[in-house]
Amino acid sequence: MIEVKNITVKIKKETILKDVSYIFEAGKIYGLRGRNGAGKTMFLRALAGLIRVSSGRIVVDGEVLGENIDFPPSLGLLIENNNLAPEFSLTKNLKLLSQIKKVATDDDIEQTIARVGLTTNDSRKVAKFSLGMKQRGAIAQALFEKPSLILLDEPTNAIDQKGVIQIRELLAEEAQRGATIILASHNLEDLTLLADKIIDLSDGEIVSDV
Amino acid sequence: MVQITKYQIVICFILSTLFVIGQQLTHETPIYLMNQSTITYVQQIALLVSQLTPFILIVGWEERMQTGQGLNYFVRHKNRLQVMIKSYLHSTIIVIVTTFAIILSQIFLTKQTGIDYRWLGVICFYVMWHLLQRIVESYFSSVSGLAMMVGMIGFGLFVKTPILLPILFLFGRFSELNTCKTIIMLMIITGLYAGLGYIYRKKQVI
Numbered sequence: 001m002i003e004v005k006n007i008t009v010k011i012k013k014e015t016i017l018k019d020v021s022y023i024f025e026a027g028k029i030y031g032l033r034g035r036n037g038a039g040k041t042m043f044l045r046a047l048a049g050l051i052r053v054s055s056g057r058i059v060v061d062g063e064v065l066g067e068n069i070d071f072p073p074s075l076g077l078l079i080e081n082n083n084l085a086p087e088f089s090l091t092k093n094l095k096l097l098s099q100i101k102k103v104a105t106d107d108d109i110e111q112t113i114a115r116v117g118l119t120t121n122d123s124r125k126v127a128k129f130s131l132g133m134k135q136r137g138a139i140a141q142a143l144f145e146k147p148s149l150i151l152l153d154e155p156t157n158a159i160d161q162k163g164v165i166q167i168r169e170l171l172a173e174e175a176q177r178g179a180t181i182i183l184a185s186h187n188l189e190d191l192t193l194l195a196d197k198i199i200d201l202s203d204g205e206i207v208s209d210v
Numbered sequence: 211m212v213q214i215t216k217y218q219i220v221i222c223f224i225l226s227t228l229f230v231i232g233q234q235l236t237h238e239t240p241i242y243l244m245n246q247s248t249i250t251y252v253q254q255i256a257l258l259v260s261q262l263t264p265f266i267l268i269v270g271w272e273e274r275m276q277t278g279q280g281l282n283y284f285v286r287h288k289n290r291l292q293v294m295i296k297s298y299l300h301s302t303i304i305v306i307v308t309t310f311a312i313i314l315s316q317i318f319l320t321k322q323t324g325i326d327y328r329w330l331g332v333i334c335f336y337v338m339w340h341l342l343q344r345i346v347e348s349y350f351s352s353v354s355g356l357a358m359m360v361g362m363i364g365f366g367l368f369v370k371t372p373i374l375l376p377i378l379f380l381f382g383r384f385s386e387l388n389t390c391k392t393i394i395m396l397m398i399i400t401g402l403y404a405g406l407g408y409i410y411r412k413k414q415v416i
């Protein structure tokens with residue numbers, strides 16, 4: 001469970017998030033909606049610990065971000081760009097990342113690559129991937145350690161129609177497993193089909209949730 | 211993780227060894243430990259190139275950190291301090307490996323029996339320099355860090371006014387290194403690490 005308590009984020013006097021409070025429960029999918037510049041990405045960054053809040057608290061399973069932990073302990077993250085090292089294959093990318101936490105096995109890596117619809121023994125560098133393949137790879141990166149919190153910024157960008165359906169099924173499975181999923185999207189269909197709750201952000205404030 | 215690749219280490223070794231061999235063919239004293247006021251411009255340029263080698267490698271590595279796996283890499287750690295220590299230790303290692311390559315090839319070529327203790331000062335100097343640059347970079351921008359790095363090298367090599375002597379010591383008068391200065395540098399290094407850690411923890415956006 002993630003409790004967001006009255007967080008405000010200011011960068012150089014500009015207020016990016018204003019007094020945002022929310023409780024995210026395990027096993028649910030939340031959709032973030034809002035116009036360009038509404039603060040969706042910044043909200044995800046704050047939840048990931050990549051930006052410090054100016055006031056308020058983010059509590060992840062009882063631990064306050066920025067106190068004894070800086071990042072949620074079990075997190076899968078995809079923010080804006082694909083963030084994979086272009087000079088390595090996808091498998092190598094995931095293997096290198098898996099060395100940090102050592103919670104995922106080679107099997108987990110292979111399975112996740114297959115689940116996002118890519119071929120498991122593809123030795124090509126990520127640089128040679130198509131845009132949609134990179135995006136699928138980035139989703140695999142966010143999911144392969146079976147994290148309990150999954151933050152995805154526009155995950156279905158650049159993915160073909162069949163792939164979008166595949167990714168939606170995948171996310172539904174992850175939620176069934178008990179993960180909390182928060183995704184920002186401009187794709188209304190993604191949000192209405194997937195999300196248990198849709199949160200509307202406008203100028204850094206939550207204006208409604210349905 | 212990916213930061214230091216095998217290739218980087220190999221490049222470090224080759225470049226520094228080439229540098230030493232080239233230099234050794236013409237001079238007896240290692241160029242780092244020569245009195246700087248007596249070395250020629252050709253030697254200064256050789257020094258410049260060799261000093262740049264480890265830093266260029268580090269910049270390449272940092273780039274990858276930031277543009278490549280940056281965010282995914284960060285959030286898999288417990289806290290920011292852990293990220294900082296890990297990543298800066300890696301780049302410190304590059305600096306040390308390069309200097310060691312120079313020392314080893316120097317010893318090999320001159321068939322020395324012992325290590326000139328002043329080399330320790332050279333290593334400290336590199337590490338210190340690197341940390342200073344990183345602090346500027348984390349605090350302001352990566353461009354300022356790069357500018358500082360290049361500026362320092364040019365400054366240290368080409369400006370020789372007496373007023374600047376104390377600063378020049380920092381910038382490369384290796385010939386005047388001694389135990390006392392090395393200890394001072396070790397203390398400064400510790401302080402710089404603490405400073406970096408502090409900046410990393412306090413930084414709002416990473």
Ligand SMILES: Nc1ncnc2c1ncn2[C@@H]1O[C@H](COP(=O)(O)OP(=O)(O)OP(=O)(O)O)[C@@H](O)[C@H]1O
Nearest residue numbers: 011014016034035036037038039040041042043415
């Ligand atoms: N690094 C930054 N420093 C300062 N301000 C920033 C930074 N990144 C974004 N902002 C500002 O924060 C606000 C929210 O931006 P954010 O990226 O969260 O929007 P978004 O809802 O994700 O938009 P989009 O739909 O275009 O992705 C914007 O006003 C933007 O200008």
Ligand SMILES: [Mg+2]
Nearest residue numbers: 040041042153
């Ligand atoms: Mg965005």
